[in-house]
Amino acid sequence: MTSRLKIDFVxxxxxxxxxxxxxxxxxxxxxxxxxxxAELHFQPFELNPQMPPEGQDAFEHLNQKYGSTREQQAQSxxxxxxxxxxxxxxFREEGRSRVYNTFDAHRLLHWAELEGADKQMALxxxxxxxxxxxxxxxxxxxxxxRLAAESGLDPQRARAILESDEYAAETRERExxxxxxxxxxxxxxxxxxxxxxxxxxxxxVFERALRQIAGAAPATLSAA
Numbered sequence: 001m002t003s004r005l006k007i008d009f010v011x012x013x014x015x016x017x018x019x020x021x022x023x024x025x026x027x028x029x030x031x032x033x034x035x036x037x038a039e040l041h042f043q044p045f046e047l048n049p050q051m052p053p054e055g056q057d058a059f060e061h062l063n064q065k066y067g068s069t070r071e072q073q074a075q076s077x078x079x080x081x082x083x084x085x086x087x088x089x090x091f092r093e094e095g096r097s098r099v100y101n102t103f104d105a106h107r108l109l110h111w112a113e114l115e116g117a118d119k120q121m122a123l124x125x126x127x128x129x130x131x132x133x134x135x136x137x138x139x140x141x142x143x144x145x146r147l148a149a150e151s152g153l154d155p156q157r158a159r160a161i162l163e164s165d166e167y168a169a170e171t172r173e174r175e176x177x178x179x180x181x182x183x184x185x186x187x188x189x190x191x192x193x194x195x196x197x198x199x200x201x202x203x204x205v206f207e208r209a210l211r212q213i214a215g216a217a218p219a220t221l222s223a224a
Contacts, residue, residue, distance in 0.1 A: 003036050003214035010043040010178050010188040013105050013127040013138050016080045016091065020200035021187035022128070023087030028206035036214040041113060042124045044106035044175050045186045048099060053139060055100040083200065090133050100139040107167040108144055108158060110174070115153060122151035 009025070011018035029038055048061075062068050068076070073095070081091045105127055112120040126147040130136040136143055141162045148158035161167060178188070189197040189206075195213050197206065 002034060005036065005038045005210065005214060006192050007038045007040045008043050008190040008193075009040060010045050010183055010190065011186045012045050012047045012102055013124070013131055014096075014099060014102050015047055015186050016084075016132055017200035018187045019089050019091075019128045019132055020080065020083045020087060021189065022124070023084065023089045024201060024203045025189060025206050027087055027203045028210055031203070031207050032210050032214070036210050038210075040117065040121065042109055042120055043178060044109065044171050045178060045183065045188070046102055046106070046175065047186070048101065049103070051099060051101040053101060055098040055137065055139070058096045058099050061099045084132075087203065089128070092133060092135050094135075096131065096135055098137070100137050102138050103168075103171070104141070104144060104162055105138045106171050106175075107161060108148055108153075110167045110171050111158075111161055112148070112151065112153060119152050123147060123153065126151050 007025070009022065011021070029036070059070060059073060062073055077091070077093070077095045081093065084091045109120060109123055109127075112123045127138055130143060130147060131138050138144070141159070144162060145155050145158045149155040185198065187198075187200060191197070191209070191213050195209065197209055
């Protein structure tokens with residue numbers, strides 16, 4: 001008998017560990033199929049909600065936020081590249097040059113979910129690739145419209161959303177829902193509204209959790 005799970009993937013497109021986590025979750029879902037299937041929804045979380053439109057130099061941002069040196073940041077990038085490669089995601093060796101505001105990207109992802117889970121998945125992956133593989137600006141309206149079109153969405157509708165405040169209130173409401181629930185770092189993977197897996201975990205951790213939850217075995221809370 002097949003078990004179907006609802007998975008809310010709370011994340012930010014500017015978060016490299018979210019790309020790793022998504023790749024690992026997808027690999028785990030392939031391992032547990034066809035016994036376990038999932039309905040995947042991408043939920044908004046902004047790591048830097050106050051980031052201005054022009055963004056900030058990536059080294060400066062991480063140095064101010066975590067006190068990390070250039071050498072420490074280079075080591076972190078190498079570790080993330082290795083984890084990404086293991087799940088089929090390619091990171092730029094030099095990392096991001098700047099960190100940008102992602103609210104408009106989340107507004108488009110909210111709309112994409114209404115258009116269909118496949119389109120939301122395609123747009124999410126396109127945004128992650130644009131940020132972390134191609135080093136592009138996820139707050140650039142032209143880029144967002146192009147990625148929407150490439151994801152099977154109506155580019156004219158995407159442009160109209162970006163030129164208005166459509167879905168802003170709904171996106172803010174969802175952000176509050178998860179922060180009020182205690183989510184303060186991402187990725188946060190919530191299964192069937194009650195089981196939480198935190199962080200960009202290895203494939204095996206996701207696989208074990210999916211099998212436990214689908215089999216109604218006692219679930220464990222995993223944290224990076």
